[in-house]
Structure formats: structure tokens, C-alpha cells
Amino acid sequence: MTLLAVEGLTKRFGGVLAAKSVSFALDEGEMLAIIGPNGAGKSTTFNMVGGQLRPDGGSVMLAGKDVTGLPSRALCRMGVGRTFQVAQTFLSFSVLGNVQMALLAHHGQTRQLLSDAAVMHRDAALALLDRVGMAAQAGRPIGELAYGDVKRVELAIALAAAPRLLLMDEPTAGMAPSERTALMALVAGIARAERIGVLFTEHDMDAVFAHADRILVLVRGEIIARGSPEEVRADPEVQRVYLGHSGTRAAGRARRPVHG
Numbered sequence: 276m277t278l279l280a281v282e283g284l285t286k287r288f289g290g291v292l293a294a295k296s297v298s299f300a301l302d303e304g305e306m307l308a309i310i311g312p313n314g315a316g317k318s319t320t321f322n323m324v325g326g327q328l329r330p331d332g333g334s335v336m337l338a339g340k341d342v343t344g345l346p347s348r349a350l351c352r353m354g355v356g357r358t359f360q361v362a363q364t365f366l367s368f369s370v371l372g373n374v375q376m377a378l379l380a381h382h383g384q385t386r387q388l389l390s391d392a393a394v395m396h397r398d399a400a401l402a403l404l405d406r407v408g409m410a411a412q413a414g415r416p417i418g419e420l421a422y423g424d425v426k427r428v429e430l431a432i433a434l435a436a437a438p439r440l441l442l443m444d445e446p447t448a449g450m451a452p453s454e455r456t457a458l459m460a461l462v463a464g465i466a467r468a469e470r471i472g473v474l475f476t477e478h479d480m481d482a483v484f485a486h487a488d489r490i491l492v493l494v495r496g497e498i499i500a501r502g503s504p505e506e507v508r509a510d511p512e513v514q515r516v517y518l519g520h521s522g523t524r525a526a527g528r529a530r531r532p533v534h535g
């Protein structure tokens with residue numbers, strides 16, 4: 276089923292047309308990547324879908340409902356989640372405590388007494404941590420974790436809001452190459468099992484070509500190519516304007532797992 280349908284999204288910043296009539300659709304359980312050179316309009320498009328930017332034109336439909344221009348808080352209540360970096364202030368809290376707080380926020384219980392909050396949603400938080408492979412580290416302060424593990428906890432925090440659509444802006448930025456593919460494999464597994472649609476931007480071509488179901492290539496605000504990783508990899512225009520020599524090598528190197 277179509278989860279997200281974007282039609283003719285347009286955004287102008289002064290003289291710059293950052294997104295020019297961008298249209299695409301995303302199904303439940305699908306991993307859709309937006310790639311393109313710096314300044315192509317990836318973040319702009321992403322932020323219009325996530326409610327951080329109001330489009331100048333076009334529409335965003337979520338499961339058949341028009342959500343164009345709604346702020347991110349409203350979208351969040353409708354099932355649009357986003358991964359955010361763990362705030363500095365929460366680094367001293369335990370991994371479990373952070374996920375419990377996310378669950379409290381999702382259930383509108385942020386005014387709970389701290390003593391109650393410590394026991395609330397404990398099992399659900401542990402289940403989420405188990406889902407991202409972090410249950411064994413539940414008691415540790417987040418500030419002590421390796422960077423790749425922090426990213427897993429951020430994913431558990433995003434999942435606490437039970438999103439139908441998850442937006443991930445450069446989820447693997449700053450990670451070591453081996454950690455990047457592992458994180459994207461984890462996200463893809465969860466997305467498919469739980470029918471969550473994932474829209475992500477990413478500069479790491481190995482991660483994109485190994486884990487996206489479909490790819491949109493944005494150049495100067497316009498989609499110049501779209502399709503499966505195989506189709507996008509083979510597109511001569513994409514190779515010319517974006518992938519170049521090293522990117523094409525990465526795209527060819529990445530082997531997609533076979534999904535049943």
C-alpha cells in the first residue's frame with residue numbers, strides 16, 4: 276500500500292530553486308533513498324516531508340490524507356518519525372532510561388514523577404533495545420557507548436514513537452564503513468518486518484546500493500533518475516553527473532541481500 280505520495284513539491288530560497296516539482300511515492304515496508312551531490316535539494320525535500328519546511332507548491336499525502344505544510348509535531352502524532360541525535364543533556368542517562376523517556380513522550384506522560392518514570396514502560400523499552408541489539412547494554416550511560424551503538428539507541432528512540440514512516444537524514448554520518456552497512460541492514464530488517472516506510476538521504480553509496488529498495492537521484496532540485504539500485508547504477512546520466520568513477524565502483528561493489 277502507498278504510504279507516502281509526494282506530488283510536485285517545490286521550494287525556492289530567494290533565487291535558488293532548491294526543489295523543483297519533486298514527485299515520488301513510498302510503500303509500506305519500503306526503503307527509499309534520496310541521493311545526489313551537495314546542494315541538490317535532498318535536505319530541502321526531506322524537510323518538506325517532515326514538516327520542518329513549508330513547501331511553496333505541491334502536496335504531501337500520508338496514507339491518503341493531505342498533510343501538506345503540517346508542522347512536525349502534528350506529523351509525529353500521525354506516525355511520521357525521525358531519528359535525532361541524542362541530546363547532550365541525556366548522555367548521562369542510561370540507555371534504558373532514554374528509551375523509557377521516549378516511550379513516556381509518545382504516550383503523553385512527560386509530567387510523570389521521576390520515581391514513577393523509572394519503572395514505566397520498562398519492558399517495552401527493553402523489547403525495543405532487544406530489537407536493535409542493545410538490550411545487553413541497557414544499564415550503561417549513553418555517553419559511554421561506542422558511536423555505532425549510540426546510533427542503534429537513536430533508532431530505538433525513534434521506534435518508540437511507533438512510526439509508520441521513518442525519516443532518516445544521513446543516518447550513517449560519522450560512522451566507520453563496517454558499522455554503516457550493519458546499521459542500514461538493521462534498519463532494513465526492521466522496516467520490512469514491521470512494514471515501516473523509510474525515507475533516507477545518504478552520502479555513503481555502499482550503504483545506499485546495498486539496502487535501498489528504490490533510489491531517487493536529485494540534481495539541482497530535480498529528480499534525474501529513479502528506480503531499483505540496479506537501474507540507477509546502470510543509468511549513464513547518473514554515472515555522468517553524480518556517481519562518477521568511485522561512486523560507480525561502490526554501487527557495483529554493494530551486493531543487495533535477497534529478500535523473500
Ligand SMILES: Nc1ncnc2c1ncn2[C@@H]1O[C@H](COP(=O)(O)OP(=O)(O)OP(=O)(O)O)[C@@H](O)[C@H]1O
Binds near residue numbers: 318
Ligand atoms: N534555509 C536556506 N536558505 C537559503 N538557501 C538554502 C536554505 N536551505 C537550502 N538552501 C539552498 O538550497 C539548495 C539545496 O540545499 P539542500 O540543503 O536541500 O541540499 P542537499 O542536497 O541536502 O545538500 P547536502 O548534501 O550538502 O546536505 C542549495 O543551493 C542550498 O544552498
